[in-house]
Amino acid sequence: MPDPASLVIQLLNGLQYAMLLFLLSVGLSVVFGLMNFINLAHGTVYMLGAFLGLTLVRATGSFWGALALAPLFAAAIGALFYAVLLRRVQGESAMKQVLVTFGLIFIGIDVVRMIWGDYEEAIAAPALLADSVRIWGQLYPSYRLFVIALGLLVAIVLWLGLERTRLGAVVRAGVDDRVMAASLGINIEAAFFGVFCLGCWLAGLAGVVAAPVLQIYPGMDVAILIPTLIVVVVGGPGSLKGALLGSLLIGMAETFGAVLLPEFASFMIYAVMVLVLLLRPGGLLPARPAA
């Protein structure tokens, strides 16, 4: 077992990864809960966010500028995807949605290759966060603390938005019972579009935020897509709290699996998923109780 100081550091490592997963999975989960819409190309938006961030950092030299702008571009690209293509398959069979969005993954990777090339790149952490701080006698990179703080902040803002605003009430009503909400005169289509764009914004944000910790490369979307989908399934589709809990569980499983049971590291998150699905087939905190 790790000593207490190392345990704290490993918890922070797990938490940091969990926050990245949360930024990615929350949008995907709520979109799925609202419209039963499966968007496998969500990771593509994450990748585009990271590469747009790279270009902005190179052009302006400012990480913060990239962090502010790249997610907006990512959201705009998401909106375009939606208007041109995804709106047409909405309400179609799940198989059709999977095939169309799966196709988008391949197009996305090739487009990124054409524009940015086939290299692994990295964005340096901003100067303000380039150093490390001492926690319990152990050095820990400040940037990773920033990732954790940002993830928690996003979680709180989203929770307040969902629970305390009229828009949040509309989204909750849509997730609970779409037909009933629509018959009460709520424009579910518009709410869905808004949530979809917000999800893309968050994915783009995750792309830029991840860049100083992970490498960015064509195919980074596929690498993160599987853990993200597992988070959605484990947490329970459509639920903010579920996405948060699922992210924490998967983030910790991956981190501690890597160091405590290295032989099973690549298998750990799947084991967690199987276990959760056996005990709670609808996920841990689904938005709708299992019928």
Added chain:
Amino acid sequence: MRLFATVMAATALALVLPGPARSAEPIRIGLVLPYSAGPYVPLANEVGDSLVMALEENGMEVAGRKIVVLKEDTTHKPDVAQAKAKKLVFEDKADILVGPIGSNELAALFAFAAGSRVPMIIPNAGDNEATGDKCSPWVMRTSFSNDQIVREMGPWMIKQGIKKVALIAFDYNTGHQLMDGFKKPFVAAGGTIVGEQYPPFGPISDFGPYLTKIKEQKPDAVFTFFAGPPATALVKQFSEFGLKESIKLTGAGWLISPLNLPGEGAAAAGVIGILNYVPAIDNPVNKAFQAKFQAKYHRTASEFAAQGYDTGKLIYAALKANGGKTADKAALVKALHDVTVEGTRGPLKIDPKTNNIIQDIYIYEAKKAGDAIDFNVLSRIKNVQDPPNGCKL
């Protein structure tokens, strides 16, 4: 009708008059490198460009025959690599093949060259078996075997008082070969391995959890193998997570390649590497090569460039010794075995017993030099030669 007559006359003339190209067929060197895709694109260019540079220094010509370099792109795929090698040999009539960069493409190229009896020179890939128990008389290596790179590190560490070492490398063949190659001589010299970690091979390079575990293992030093962007990530995170305060970071020298130093910055200072080349090698060939390369490309030539350049020098020396004859492929291989050249890495010779290069190995430290990072050679082990390892040539 007049046009027809003119064309006929010109054709007749062309057939009668001996053109300059007809006097002697050129010697064709076929490069099979991953030029367009995958992580080795920059390496392919370093190797290919420097090989051409060495041939150009000799006028691209030997014994009255022109030397032509043909480039084919493997796109980082073994099947494409083999198809391109076949095209080079059967359609373009290449006399010698040079490739690949990564071990992923090695088996496919190796099988073709060995089976078709085409002399092939490996300018980078280090798989032990290629010049060990799977060796072929037709496939030579001017770069290194994985074992050759790391074998001398353990005994040197013991001399420096480094007794406890933690290992970390990606979980794939090259990672394991380099860690095993380090481990055996280190343990035999009295060292202890206090931990071994093999993260899944892939471009994701968050080393946080692994580095935190290394701290607990309390080693004197870490020995590692990473190359390309993960190497940069490891060197930076090693410093960010505070391991640098009490633990020495060492590894196969690609960890602090000149290609990585700009990204690693100050975090690279103090890192120790072991490799067959470092830009700081003090000999006239290397100094001239670095000066020329830097003037042309405005960056320090890497170990990959040095290997490409030395490969070009060796091929040229063999062709010259053989009087520019390439028709007899066995004689060409013998000529490649017989020459010794002064390369950027010191004296170089292909070992006829294994087909692997015999070369000097360097242990060196990255150090701060003003705003930049420079290298300081700590030890030079001369004429490092692989044991046969099952190769019977």
